[in-house]
Amino acid sequence: MSIYSPAQDWFKAPSGGERAWIGLALLWCVVLTLAMPYWHFKGKQNSTGESYAVEPMKFMERVDRFVQTNKVGEEMGTAVVEPSPGGDAYLQAQMWRWSPILKLRKGQTYRLHISSLDLQHGFSLQPVNMNFQVLPGYDHVLTVTPTEAGEYHIICNEYCGIGHHTMTGKIIVDE
Numbered sequence: 001m002s003i004y005s006p007a008q009d010w011f012k013a014p015s016g017g018e019r020a021w022i023g024l025a026l027l028w029c030v031v032l033t034l035a036m037p038y039w040h041f042k043g044k045q046n047s048t049g050e051s052y053a054v055e056p057m058k059f060m061e062r063v064d065r066f067v068q069t070n071k072v073g074e075e076m077g078t079a080v081v082e083p084s085p086g087g088d089a090y091l092q093a094q095m096w097r098w099s100p101i102l103k104l105r106k107g108q109t110y111r112l113h114i115s116s117l118d119l120q121h122g123f124s125l126q127p128v129n130m131n132f133q134v135l136p137g138y139d140h141v142l143t144v145t146p147t148e149a150g151e152y153h154i155i156c157n158e159y160c161g162i163g164h165h166t167m168t169g170k171i172i173v174d175e
């Protein structure tokens with residue numbers, strides 16, 4: 001609340017430079033609004049938004065089955081799993097780990113199912129910097145085709161409690 005009331009004719013229509021800046025800001029709003037649908041169709045690193053409702057316990061059962069059938073090794077107590085090319089792969093987030101470690105082949109396409117067993121986590125794939133929300137109750141399906149061999153690290157980029165900073169995972173891409 002101001003101490004003094006404004007003068008009756010306080011409003012002055014913008015003019016000159018102020019007018020130009022308002023125009024530029026509005027134009028930029030329009031550009032960014034159009035960029036969202038544009039990148040959805042043209043960008044190569046965007047999710048199609050495919051997701052399904054799933055009970056966390058049901059998702060865990062699918063992950064367990066996936067691990068049992070495709071396990072090829074173990075690293076520090078985490079299963080290393082190699083899904084069949086063209087098939088389904090599963091990644092489970094929970095406080096505070098990503099599992100299993102996935103072993104994919106370059107140039108092959110996978111349907112990667114990601115979900116959380118407890119609360120919201122953030123899937124951030126480094127160093128390519130792809131980011132997706134991971135929510136309990138939703139099976140988020142990403143269609144992925146790795147284009148470069150190497151080791152990719154998953155970090156959690158959504159604060160999820162005391163062990164958030166330790167929540168890392170791994171995807172290995174072979175030639």
Ligand code: CUA
Binds near residue numbers: 164
């Ligand atoms: Cu999971 Cu932060």
